Amino acid sequence: AQSVTQLDSQVPVFEEAPVELRCNYSSSVSVYLFWYVQYPNQGLQLLLKYLSGSTLVESINGFEAEFNKSQTSFHLRKPSVHISDTAEYFCAVTLMDSSYKLIFGSGTRLLVRP
Amino acid sequence: DAGVTQSPTHLIKTRGQQVTLRCSPKSGHDTVSWYQQALGQGPQFIFQYYEEEERQRGNFPDRFSGHQFPNYSSELNVNALLLGDSALYLCASSLLAGNTGELFFGEGSRLTVL
Numbered sequence: 001a002q003s004v005t006q007l008d009s010q011v012p013v014f015e016e017a018p019v020e021l022r023c024n025y026s027s028s029v030s031v032y033l034f035w036y037v038q039y040p041n042q043g044l045q046l047l048l049k050y051l052s053g054s055t056l057v058e059s060i061n062g063f064e065a066e067f068n069k070s071q072t073s074f075h076l077r078k079p080s081v082h083i084s085d086t087a088e089y090f091c092a093v094t095l096m097d098s099s100y101k102l103i104f105g106s107g108t109r110l111l112v113r114p
Numbered sequence: 115d116a117g118v119t120q121s122p123t124h125l126i127k128t129r130g131q132q133v134t135l136r137c138s139p140k141s142g143h144d145t146v147s148w149y150q151q152a153l154g155q156g157p158q159f160i161f162q163y164y165e166e167e168e169r170q171r172g173n174f175p176d177r178f179s180g181h182q183f184p185n186y187s188s189e190l191n192v193n194a195l196l197l198g199d200s201a202l203y204l205c206a207s208s209l210l211a212g213n214t215g216e217l218f219f220g221e222g223s224r225l226t227v228l
Contacts, residue, residue, distance in 0.1 A: 009154075034215065041221070043221040043222055044204065046216055049214070090156050100145070100147070100208060101147070101159050102149075102157070102217060104157050104158070106156045107154075
């Protein structure tokens, strides 16, 4: 069975500071990895994904995540956060078996303070 | 191009009642998945529909059932509601062919069971 662990339930940071949201997964088979973001009172939006190739993936709004197979991690980072980045961030995995069933972590609330 | 739309956005039911939630997928998508997101937790997979049939199912009791219509829209039905069914119910759509797990989510239907 697969599982996703997000160690931090909430991460408070000041605006323009760097941030890292941690994600570890467990799986006996290869998986695709995702970060989704959920703004208040909205559905989830895909932030970035790792399918294959370069282990460092980037989003259009400055976030990046690095796939580390040996540590089974997919941590999300941003060098300088904005107030508008305040949201809930979910790490998720899916098997490479065309099931398209996402398994989510419990989420990390990023709270950016001025 | 409309994204995934869900209705109703909010509803209140009492224990033992039945509820039906509706979802229209993003234009061009043929697969609909349903997730339950309890307060403070990540979404949990309920089931997935493709070609009007349940393609796979998560660990939810038979009280949870669904349907997909020829126009790809979908319904989620929950019978004999329990207090623990209170949650945000998310619909997600995708295109089965060539998909690598990216889902497009609606804003959800928030169900409160009293």
